[in-house]
Amino acid sequence: MKTDDDGSVRSVLRAFDLLALFTEHRRTWAVKDLTTASGLAKTTVLRLVATCEQRGLLWTRPDGRITVGPGMLRWAQLANTAWQLPEPVRQVLRELAAECRETVNLYVRSTSVLVCVAQQEGPLAIRHVGRVGDELPLGFGAAGRVLDGAEGAAVSHGEPEPGASSVATPVHDGDGRLLAALAITGPSSRFGPGEVAAFTEALTAASVRISQIGLATRAE
Amino acid sequence: MKTDDDGSVRSVLRAFDLLALFTEHRRTWAVKDLTTASGLAKTTVLRLVATCEQRGLLWTRPDGRITVGPGMLRWAQLANTAWQLPEPVRQVLRELAAECRETVNLYVRSTSVLVCVAQQEGPLAIRHVGRVGDELPLGFGAAGRVLDGAEGAAVSHGEPEPGASSVATPVHDGDGRLLAALAITGPSSRFGPGEVAAFTEALTAASVRISQIGLATRAE
Structure with missing residues (x-):
């Protein structure tokens, strides 16, 4: 070879x-x-x-x-079952989306890209809609900067498209290793300084809860 | 290489x-x-x-x-969207499962295995439950014999497990090429000679309907 x-x-x-x-x-x-x-x-x-x-x-x-x-269906079946998040983590995503009224995504790093492994859509008609399995370049957007090693929360405006904004915070495991980025994404018109501060606070609290639950997928 | x-x-x-x-x-x-x-x-x-x-x-x-x-989630997303059957074909599967009161599966051949690309579960409590993406060896079970080139309908008892029976018929494209096998699977106790004859008739009619609709997936 x-x-x-x-x-x-x-x-x-x-x-x-x-x-x-x-x-x-x-x-x-x-x-x-x-x-x-x-x-x-x-x-x-x-x-x-x-x-x-x-x-x-x-x-x-x-x-x-x-x-x-x-x-490919075999791989699909495997990926779909292996990447089921624990129900308590899904509950955190649901509560966060309800509280912030925006779409919540959880991303993990896969080599040089980030992959969306879970999403909870926000309740408003104009909202961010992505898909589990979607990839973003590392360093791109708030989640991409968190997974590229940015300290603490990151904010982005105009990514992945003009008019979209995002706030993301890191999720760590019990040993402090970076596991994932938790992000809130929506229209920039709803991401003024006050909202960003509130989102950052809510994301930080939710990230801590997810860190405590752990991301142990069913891939055991 | x-x-x-x-x-x-x-x-x-x-x-x-x-x-x-x-x-x-x-x-x-x-x-x-x-x-x-x-x-x-x-x-x-x-x-x-x-x-x-x-x-x-x-x-x-x-x-x-x-x-x-x-x-793998990327492949999952791709496979799940590429292998969505046309809605009229899904409707045929639903009607067949309701009529025969057994689980209906559609298999396609992928090299030396068959892959389940669609399933409609039967209405009874004891029923066959498989999954889209499941693989079976070619020549195995009724569907495996149809996709291995058996003429017309095939019947199997005791595959894939003791007490399971299956009847399958071929689905062809407009040029007569073998596209898929349509199968009804359930407990052998409900697959006596009378039921097998009725299932074969229902499967044959449904296969013709699917052949007319075509299996054109969204993989266009």
């Missing part, structure tokens, strides 16, 4: 990155476009696609386009 | 098969056990785990055990 300096297996990373080109917004690809988008040689793309097909992760449709295969 | 005779990339298959060891029933592994279960050298396992960790698909916990990472 050809390994990179960090000990990772290059062809495996390429396969994962090829799979990552398939998103909710782009579920089918022509081989030609996969080649362009991945920057790999066409023969490499063809071999990686054939390999993913062998495990049902990709499918070549009769018209030649490549799409997501049913083998 | 080291390729096998069929053009697949060996290290990528190994990575997928390593990931496949993580199941709902076994969500964490020690490296030693992964080495035994995979039949790979320990150094290979460590490199593959490190590679999966780089993309957040696996995580090493503080106690050294390996578990499913949040990167």
Whole structure:
């Protein structure tokens, strides 16, 4: 196996990155476009696609386009059950969303991105709507800065889109290790200095409660 | 990239098969056990785990055990949306389950296994309960025999467990290609010759309806 300096297996990373080109917004690809988008040689793309097909992760449709295969459902099932948060943590998210009247998200770091692992939508008609599984770049937005090591609470305006604001606080485990970022996100018009102060206070209290409960997922 | 005779990339298959060891029933592994279960050298396992960790698909916990990472949630989100069946097909499944009073499953073939892509549970207390994403070996059970090329309907008793019976029929596309197997599964005590004949008739009619609607998932 050809390994990179960090000990990772290059062809495996390429396969994962090829799979990552398939998103909710782009579920089918022509081989030609996969080649362009991945920057790999066409023969490499063809071999990686054939390999993913062998495990049902990709499918070549009769018209030649490549799409997501049913083998992904196995991973989906596993991820959905492994990443169920403890009910008491969900309760904290519900109470926080009700108190602050904004959407609450919990993010964990996964290498160079953050992944939303739980969300409780706020009660108002204009609200932040994301999805469990959504990724954000590390350092991006309030949660991204918390997970990038910012001290204490972080605030962002205009991310991930103009007019959106967010406040986030860190969640630690019993040994003080950073576990997650708890964030409140909504329209910037509702994130003035007074609200941000109140949100920060509510988030800090909720983060402490989650730290005490722990994030032990069912992945035991 | 080291390729096998069929053009697949060996290290990528190994990575997928390593990931496949993580199941709902076994969500964490020690490296030693992964080495035994995979039949790979320990150094290979460590490199593959490190590679999966780089993309957040696996995580090493503080106690050294390996578990499913949040990167899997991305695949979950994609698979769950890509494999949403058209609503008219879901309606056929609901009507069939109500008519036959047994659980209805739709399976597609993914290389050497079948994957359950939809399920409608029957109305009775004792009923078959499976899950979307569940896999069965090709040739196993009524659906497995249909997807392995059996002509017309197939019946199985005692699979996947003693006391379970199943009847399945093929679903074809407009060009006569085998797309899926539609199955009714329940306790063998309710699968006598009379019931099997009635189920076969209902399944055949439902399969024709699904063939007419098509299985075009949202993976367009």
